[in-house]
Amino acid sequence: MNQGAPAASRLSTLREQRTLAASGRRIYGLVLRYWYVIRSSWPRTAELIYWPLVQMLMWGFLQTYLAQTTSFAAKAAGLFIGGVLLWDILVRSQLGFAVAFLEEIWSRNLGHLMMSPLRPAELVAALILVSLIKLLVAMVPVALLAYALFGFNVLGLGFAFAAFFANLVIMSWSLGLVSAGVVVRWGLGAESFAWLIVFVFLPLCCVYYPVATLPPWLQTVALALPPTYVFEGLRAIVLRGDVVGHLMVTALALNALYFAAGWATFAYFLRSARVNGTLVQMGE
């Protein structure tokens, strides 16, 4: 018995390692599938960069103009352009997640995936990785141009940028999970939900103005959203040079709740689609 116990433990560890390795191979396989799609079409790659670039140019030139005419804008160099870059991190990451999932519906491939050994958590892990890849493809050239044209170095925010980035992408995945769940349950009729859900947060998260601008009741809503803390944090750094650690901790705690709720929503709708039979009818 005494000799058998360590052997059984080793066997169990080995089994877990094999399971993890198999899981990793499946996630990699699916990431590869999305990567092949991105690679197969240059218009898709261009589309990833197009809107962030247009936004950055528009806000960059507006800020340049305002800086020449108002003392506040001159003092707050980087506020608008930083806001737009961070906002685009949230939007591009959410769309990266949601569109990769929609690819499965458009190509009527979701059935194949669901009857393969791929687990829902692995599908989500692959979507998260793909959203990060798309985000890098979209944002790195735009961030470089922001530095070249307007002298705004997003990495100049230092550690705060890493915290901003983490909080925004986690929130985008939560929204991606909810939108994927809604599409699984209601099919392509709910596709526009996946495209538009993130824009509800544009006025609420106070991207370009302080939370205090909102009416009191709406401030409560804004403070329940993790991205609000990111944009408040950006303003705190740019305008006052403040430390934003406490804001980021609050955002991270809220994000944990949102991600859990996003996963629960996705899992619930996936189960619901298996009960209602909509999983096998999905397609264009």
Next chain:
Amino acid sequence: MQKPMSHSYGAPSPPVHVRELRKIYRDIAAVDGISFSLQSGSITALLGGNGAGKTTTISMLMGLVVPTSGEARVFGADMARERHKVLHRMNFESPFVDVPMRLTVRQNLEVFARLYGVRDLKGRIAETAEEFRLADFLDRPYGKLSAGQKTRVSLAKALLNEPELLLLDEPTASLDPDTADWARSKLEGYCCGRGATVVLASHNMAEVERLADRVIMLEKGRIIADETPPELIKRFGRANLEEVFLAIARRGVADGEDTRSTA
């Protein structure tokens, strides 16, 4: 009718065991309390008109649809709750379910081989490409292939992981007679060679007569016949399975004796 295999402790589970399986959508019973077991290495055809319950049954065998009641077990695993234990041992093919259009054939096979945990990925893809004559269009996008070529790719995908249970939904639909015959030969060869169990839903009665060693006929979600093709033809007093199917579909008579008396 074949008897279900016993489930005594320690005995190997049958590849498929369906017990009192029922699926109700709102107030319509798509599958209405069917039971059957499949023996290892058998080829079983699910027959029936549109809406008879074939696709719903296959979907429940894959775990894509959760039964309202009863159970569908594959290799002993309840497909409503523990399907991930056995999904790597099965696969599915249907010309009505596409693989990603923008990916090339090679990319598609690579992705699915990874999802199914196929070892020696490149070797297996090369082997499958040769077996299914895919070499000429291996690097073309799947969406640009002809219907026949797409079916060959779908079959190759379905056999990539050398499944012990293969679920086929109209595998030769939209194929010309020559390609359809070739596809049937490939399936026959695979099943004989590997001893795989096959569930086949088809409207092509000649195909069923050739491939299946058992026919389960469904009507309004219920099993109305469960025999070998020759037994079924004999019992209904018809020349072939097509005539049996037509007799049942047109008269809606479940009993063979009744069908004969009204013929």
